[in-house]
Amino acid sequence: MTNKIFNLIINGVGGQGVITLLILIDQVAMNEGYDVRSSELHGLSQRGGSVETHIRFGKKVNSPLIANGKADLILSLEILEGLRETEKSGKQTKFLVNDYFLPFLGSLTAEEIKKQLGLIKNETYIIPASKDCKEKLQNEIVCTLYSLGYAVAKNLIPMKKESVLKAIDQMVPEKYKELNINAFNLGYGS
Amino acid sequence: MKKILLGNEAIVRAALASGVSYVTGYPGCPSAEIGDEFGKIAKENGVYAEYATNEKTALESAIGASFSGLKVLVNMKSFGINVCSDVLLPLAYTGTKGGMVIVVADDPSCWSSAQSEQNSRMYAYLGHIPMLEPADPQECYDFTKIGFEISEKFNMPVILRTVTRCAHQRAVVEVDEPHSVETPRGDFVKNPHQYSTMPPRTLEMKKELLEKIKKIQAYAEKSKINKIVGLPKSYNLKVGIIASGVAGLHVMEALEELKLDLPVLQLGSFYPLPKEKIIKFIKPLKKVLVVEELEGYVEKEIAVLAKDANAKMEIFGKNVLPIIGELSAEKVCGALSKVVGMKFAEFKTKNLNLPKRTARLCEGCPYWYILPTIKRIAPEGTIFGGDIGCNMIGALPPHSMYDYLFCMGASIGVAHGILKAEGPERSRKVISFMGDGTFFHSGIAGMVNAVYNKSNPLMIVMDNRITAMTGHQPNPGMGKNLMGEEAPELSIEEIAKACGVKNIKVLDPINQKELEDVVKEFLEKEEISLIVCKKICALLLKKQTAEKHDQ
Ligand SMILES: Cc1ncc(C[n+]2csc(CCOP(=O)(O)OP(=O)(O)O)c2C)c(N)n1
Numbered sequence: 001m002t003n004k005i006f007n008l009i010i011n012g013v014g015g016q017g018v019i020t021l022l023i024l025i026d027q028v029a030m031n032e033g034y035d036v037r038s039s040e041l042h043g044l045s046q047r048g049g050s051v052e053t054h055i056r057f058g059k060k061v062n063s064p065l066i067a068n069g070k071a072d073l074i075l076s077l078e079i080l081e082g083l084r085e086t087e088k089s090g091k092q093t094k095f096l097v098n099d100y101f102l103p104f105l106g107s108l109t110a111e112e113i114k115k116q117l118g119l120i121k122n123e124t125y126i127i128p129a130s131k132d133c134k135e136k137l138q139n140e141i142v143c144t145l146y147s148l149g150y151a152v153a154k155n156l157i158p159m160k161k162e163s164v165l166k167a168i169d170q171m172v173p174e175k176y177k178e179l180n181i182n183a184f185n186l187g188y189g190s
Numbered sequence: 191m192k193k194i195l196l197g198n199e200a201i202v203r204a205a206l207a208s209g210v211s212y213v214t215g216y217p218g219c220p221s222a223e224i225g226d227e228f229g230k231i232a233k234e235n236g237v238y239a240e241y242a243t244n245e246k247t248a249l250e251s252a253i254g255a256s257f258s259g260l261k262v263l264v265n266m267k268s269f270g271i272n273v274c275s276d277v278l279l280p281l282a283y284t285g286t287k288g289g290m291v292i293v294v295a296d297d298p299s300c301w302s303s304a305q306s307e308q309n310s311r312m313y314a315y316l317g318h319i320p321m322l323e324p325a326d327p328q329e330c331y332d333f334t335k336i337g338f339e340i341s342e343k344f345n346m347p348v349i350l351r352t353v354t355r356c357a358h359q360r361a362v363v364e365v366d367e368p369h370s371v372e373t374p375r376g377d378f379v380k381n382p383h384q385y386s387t388m389p390p391r392t393l394e395m396k397k398e399l400l401e402k403i404k405k406i407q408a409y410a411e412k413s414k415i416n417k418i419v420g421l422p423k424s425y426n427l428k429v430g431i432i433a434s435g436v437a438g439l440h441v442m443e444a445l446e447e448l449k450l451d452l453p454v455l456q457l458g459s460f461y462p463l464p465k466e467k468i469i470k471f472i473k474p475l476k477k478v479l480v481v482e483e484l485e486g487y488v489e490k491e492i493a494v495l496a497k498d499a500n501a502k503m504e505i506f507g508k509n510v511l512p513i514i515g516e517l518s519a520e521k522v523c524g525a526l527s528k529v530v531g532m533k534f535a536e537f538k539t540k541n542l543n544l545p546k547r548t549a550r551l552c553e554g555c556p557y558w559y560i561l562p563t564i565k566r567i568a569p570e571g572t573i574f575g576g577d578i579g580c581n582m583i584g585a586l587p588p589h590s591m592y593d594y595l596f597c598m599g600a601s602i603g604v605a606h607g608i609l610k611a612e613g614p615e616r617s618r619k620v621i622s623f624m625g626d627g628t629f630f631h632s633g634i635a636g637m638v639n640a641v642y643n644k645s646n647p648l649m650i651v652m653d654n655r656i657t658a659m660t661g662h663q664p665n666p667g668m669g670k671n672l673m674g675e676e677a678p679e680l681s682i683e684e685i686a687k688a689c690g691v692k693n694i695k696v697l698d699p700i701n702q703k704e705l706e707d708v709v710k711e712f713l714e715k716e717e718i719s720l721i722v723c724k725k726i727c728a729l730l731l732k733k734q735t736a737e738k739h740d741q
């Protein structure tokens with residue numbers, strides 16, 4: 001193992017399940033034998049504002065914060081929040097964006113956002129996580145697991161499927177396990 | 191045993207491992223997970239846990255428990271220490287009996303704080319109270335245990351000062367296996383000589399306090415909480431770094447980024463500082479960079495020590511680092527590059543001018559039925575006073591409602607002052623808004639003042655049946671306490687009535703016509719009036735419905 005650290009930013013809108021996903025990925029990283037640190041925000045920002053969280057894993061991690069331009073992957077659960085991250089992405093930064101739009105007073109239109117996202121030169125994947133989860137699993141909130149499944153399948157994140165399944169088993173309450181595994185597999189196979 | 195823990199969870203674990211048996215505090219961000227977690231696990235661990243009505247009553251409760259011999263953990267956010275400071279200062283004089291650790295969580299960059307970017311470190315100087323500053327969850331764990339150790343050894347309360355990036359950081363923590371402890375019962379042994387502050391004893395107590403601090407300094411000199419990182423050969427550059435708390439993480443990151451090998455003294459104790467250790471560290475240096483968030487208190491101390499120890503040394507700190515906002519590795523890189531004279535190009539961000547997504551009221555939130563309606567019907571020139579809680583979102587668009595916003599309970603207190611200053615001839619209308627939690631925390635005092643000193647604000651208490659903003663904690667109006675037990679349900683309107691408020695109406699704001707009529711009627715009154723808008727928080731209702739569904 002080199003001392004390369006993987007820098008992951010997960011962002012979205014308060015209430016979308018950003019922190020639940022972060023907690024799971026932290027555990028996956030530990031299952032993979034990495035040192036891991038993450039940083040999250042609670043309180044005011046959780047009331048429907050932008051939420052940005054950082055996860056870093058590798059041989060030894062000093063700080064829980066990712067410097068501007070240093071993210072390897074940005075996983076956005078909402079398109080405008082995804083676009084927002086392009087302001088501070090580096091050349092190597094890849095984008096995985098859930099095709100889901102939460103408009104607010106004075107926000108851009110979905111078309112405008114997608115047009116601007118289309119202009120960036122970074123490797124970008126826009127995936128129908130919310131839509132697929134709603135249609136096939138009758139539950140939008142697990143778009144988080146779907147996105148993680150997609151990221152693992154496409155090697156956007158250095159994690160093995162087994163480690164994720166193990167973490168789901170360790171972390172998720174019994175009655176939601178199946179739903180989470182299904183969402184992960186749905187994203188993995190899409 | 192290794193586990194991934196949030197800083198706040200690590201504090202809970204360590205308090206349990208230290209044998210804590212009494213937990214009190216008041217919720218706020220970023221400290222609330224401590225009290226919330228104890229609410230869930232207290233019973234099975236034989237611990238008593240409560241949320242007090244505010245931070246002052248919390249600390250008083252803690253003192254009673256400590257004097258009765260119990261180990262106590264107190265939790266609050268930054269602003270809480272302002273509220274309890276009146277109790278805190280004499281507590282340093284009397285000292286504690288059972289160990290006491292007080293967690294105070296600051297929020298540099300104001301991620302979830304409105305009223306100020308507070309640096310609570312100053313209270314350590316003000317009260318001569320030992321203060322530890324963990325940088326990450328592992329240190330949260332270790333320092334909580336050390337805090338209890340210091341407290342028990344020297345009979346002093348110890349403040350554990352965290353910040354958002356520490357309290358809400360997750361990392362791998364080495365924790366002890368949980369072990370069950372016998373729940374001790376308190377026994378208050380009378381000792382007025384020690385527990386009553388009363389001159390001439392007070393000054394004698396101050397002397398004892400200063401002697402204790404000297405002893406704690408000697409302890410800090412030897413303690414592993416203050417450590418030097420870096421090899422002796424790294425001294426060759428004659429440049430050293432002194433970092434305190436979470437800043438230490440950014441320093442290590444910055445050194446790696448710039449491929450620099452410099453010695454670092456990481457301070458875990460802010461007060462008292464390990465002065466001998468610092469003197470030894472700075473003696474061979476030509477330059478030192480002090481890295482700390484917000485105001486440069488440590489830097490000032492270093493400047494004093496350097497006068498005797500190494501007067502020629504150049505001291506860098508707030509001349510190369512910001513006083514406003516939390517630090518980052520990039521900011522430290524920028525500062526370091528200036529100190530050692532090397533190039534560092536900061537990453538250039540783009541600006542797409544995207545509209546900001548600020549906090550907003552949830553769908554179905556009771557405030558949607560209150561704020562726009564009252565704004566619409568209030569006469570031209572009406573002054574709107576805001577308070578702390580979800581209702582402060584009323585300060586943001588689309589409401590943009592409030593003409594002033596301070597701290598918990600201030601909406602009514604300031605309203606009174608405006609009305610008295612302008613005088614009755616002006617017949618200005620002032621309407622103050624606060625939540626039920628805030629009413630019980632400190633709103634009652636301002637209401638009593640308006641009654642007693644005769645002003646006529648319209649006070650709106652928005653009773654959403656919970657303390658919502660900080661994560662849905664119970665309050666005295668709910669009939670439940672932190673441990674989930676039934677508790678007396680205090681009535682806001684009965685309290686107001688007993689305090690002499692004559693015009694009182696309780697209503698459900700969904701009845702818009704009624705709300706409008708009562709507002710218009712009460713705005714004509716010559717004394718203070720109160721409308722209690724009772725409607726459950728929409729998010730709480732959703733949670734309760736989901737829980738019922740699960741059962
Ligand atoms: C002295 C102090 N303690 C704690 C806080 C943290 N705090 C922010 S909002 C809030 C809750 C207010 O509850 P409530 O008045 O019921 O309003 P709601 O959020 O339910 O609308 C608290 C405790 C604070 N700002 N100041």
Ligand code: SF4
Pocket residue numbers: 047550551552553554555556557580654658659727728729730
């Ligand atoms: S949490 Fe409750 S009180 Fe706060 S905005 Fe949402 S519905 Fe309103």
